[in-house]
Amino acid sequence: MPKLNRRSAAPVDDDALLKRRRTIETAALVARSFGMVSTALAAAGTHMASAAVVTGDVRAACWAGVAAMAVTNTLSYLGRRRPASAWYPRLSAMQSVLDTATIVGIVVLVSRQSDMATWPLLAPAIAVAATRHQLRGALLVFAATTLGFALLVPGSPELFFLAVVGFMIAVITGTQASALNRHLTALNETRRELQHQATHDPLTGLPNRGRLAAYADERAGRPLAVLLLDLNGFKQINDTYGHAAGDLLLHEVGTRLTAALGPGGMAGRLGGDEFLVLLPEADPAVVARALVRIRESVRQPIAIGDGRTATVGVSAGVALRPSGGDATLDALCAEADAAMYRDKRGRAVAA
Structure with a gap:
């Protein structure tokens, strides 16, 4: 009787998706850590942006933002450690909510109490939401940031530019992220099919x-x-x-x-x-x-x-x-x- 062939393909999994999730969390950790340091330096008066911190309320808001970013970084760390966990989508959604709330809070307070244009800081929240939740996530965060700014900084002349730029960023990054997600899904389906063909008998469907x-x-x-x-x-x-x-x-x-x-x-x-x-x-x-x-x-x-x-x-x-x-x-x-x-x-x- 002929010997059994021991060559078989590696087990099918969503390696590309898991790597993408780890990359997202790594980038989030790095970017958010930079934001924490910058915000802390500004609140402490030792940073070039400290000119925007003109009141105790803004300073307290900055420190609260640092604390919120620390909590969100913890979620990023957990997501990076366990990208295949069933909890990952929830951790990712929580990060988007916390990031958006933190950035909107800081931007609104600084805009209400100084002339510094801080609305461009809302753009990263939209882009990050796109990488995590594709076009739908980007549009939701765009709507939240724009509506929040409009309600909390009424009459701001920057609202029009914020809305136009934010919408463009949401559409561009969201559509690109959605296209990438579809590509990864199709790739994984193809890999599963190839893996099945390599390890199963085509006539009976039984293992080969x-x-x-x-x-x-x-x-x-x-x-x-x-x-x-x-x-x-x-x-x-x-x-x-x-x-x-x-x-x-x-x-x-x-x-x-x-x-x-x-x-x-x-x-x-x-x-x-x-x-x-x-x-x-x-x-x-x-x-x-x-x-x-x-x-x-x-x-x-x-x-x-x-x-x-x-x-x-x-x-x-x-x-x-x-x-x-x-x-x-x-x-x-x-x-x-x-x-x-x-x-x-x-x-x-x-x-």
């Missing part, structure tokens, strides 16, 4: 040799039962009714094997009418029950097209590896292969 080998390698040194199955009567059906009928039969057998095993093992197709079943942590009793279910399921009539049905049997060979055993999957398959042919010859003699 490479996937079976990887599954067994993951359980090295642990108990493993290997069942090698061969269909009795398949050749006659294939020769009599054609390959299309044979393909229908093989596909249905694959479906029945998966249903008979449930979540406790893996069934795969080696080629032709040979199937391989791997049962981890299985003892002889478990294997015997699994074989009964498999034989009972497979021998039921199978539709092969044009209203015809066919019936096949199963010859099976079993090999067991105990806990701590060092037998490889190839060695176990060779042992099961020999046992399967003994079973097949015995059935032929009985017939």
Whole structure:
């Protein structure tokens, strides 16, 4: 029996998305840290922007902004550490809200008490929202910043420029971020499809040799039962009714094997009418029950097209590896292969 091919592609995941999330959080940490330092220096009167800090209220607001940015940086740190967490979207949304509230608060207070033009500071909040939540997020933050500025700094001559520039930034960054997100989604879907094609049999949809080998390698040194199955009567059906009928039969057998095993093992197709079943942590009793279910399921009539049905049997060979055993999957398959042919010859003699 040919050796199993152990080459298999890396597990599919959203690596591109996770890397993008980490990049976003890293950039947020750096930019926000710079903002914290700048705001703290301004509030302390040791920074060129300290001229805008003309009252105690503005100074207190700046220190409150520093504290808010510190809290938001904590969320960024958590998001960077766990970009695959189910909580990541919520952490990201919380950061957008806190960033927007912090920047709007500082800009409004400074604008109300000085002549310094601080409204351009609202632009980063829109751009960051775009990277996190695409066009919808950018437009929401644009609306929040513009409305907040309009309500809290009524009659400001800067409102028109703030609205125009903010809208342009929201549209440009939002559409670009949305396009990138669609590209990443399509890329991940393509990778999943390619991964599935590389690790599964195209006819039955069952795991192929490479996937079976990887599954067994993951359980090295642990108990493993290997069942090698061969269909009795398949050749006659294939020769009599054609390959299309044979393909229908093989596909249905694959479906029945998966249903008979449930979540406790893996069934795969080696080629032709040979199937391989791997049962981890299985003892002889478990294997015997699994074989009964498999034989009972497979021998039921199978539709092969044009209203015809066919019936096949199963010859099976079993090999067991105990806990701590060092037998490889190839060695176990060779042992099961020999046992399967003994079973097949015995059935032929009985017939």
